[in-house]
Amino acid sequence: MDIDADENPRDSHARLKTEMWDKRDYGNCVLLTPDTPPLLVNQRILALYLSPTDLMLLEFLSYYGNTPDFRNFFFGQETGGVNQWNVGVGGVMDAPCPLPSISEQREIMQRIYKAITAVDQIQIEANRALALLARLDQVTLSKAFSGELL
Numbered sequence: 001m002d003i004d005a006d007e008n009p010r011d012s013h014a015r016l017k018t019e020m021w022d023k024r025d026y027g028n029c030v031l032l033t034p035d036t037p038p039l040l041v042n043q044r045i046l047a048l049y050l051s052p053t054d055l056m057l058l059e060f061l062s063y064y065g066n067t068p069d070f071r072n073f074f075f076g077q078e079t080g081g082v083n084q085w086n087v088g089v090g091g092v093m094d095a096p097c098p099l100p101s102i103s104e105q106r107e108i109m110q111r112i113y114k115a116i117t118a119v120d121q122i123q124i125e126a127n128r129a130l131a132l133l134a135r136l137d138q139v140t141l142s143k144a145f146s147g148e149l150l
Helices: 009-021 058-064 068-076 102-146
Strands: 079-081 084-086
Touching: 058 102
Parallel strands: none
Antiparallel strands: 079 084
């Protein structure tokens, strides 16, 4: 939580209050497989043991659990206060979950994986471009100080 010296104190207070009390630093959905190593968990972890079915891909359910629709429902079920908010099992079990046909779920997952691959490739290319730019800056500065740019 950063405080901006130029920010209006009322705006700063409202922003800090939101950052402090409206944290959404939990409630993430993760798919674990049978070969996942043993994990240490705490009281803020809900583990659902699901088996694959002919109606639902577990990967689809896992990705849906991280969508804004699911997360908004989930956090709408928060109880508690001060600095410790919690969501009970109902925040997950009562959540609406659209369930397209298994073939549509497969298509959605293929598109997600394809998009993730594309984003990863873009990140690689961006990192290469940044490295080249840094090198170009070094060469340009070196030439400028040696008088070679004239």
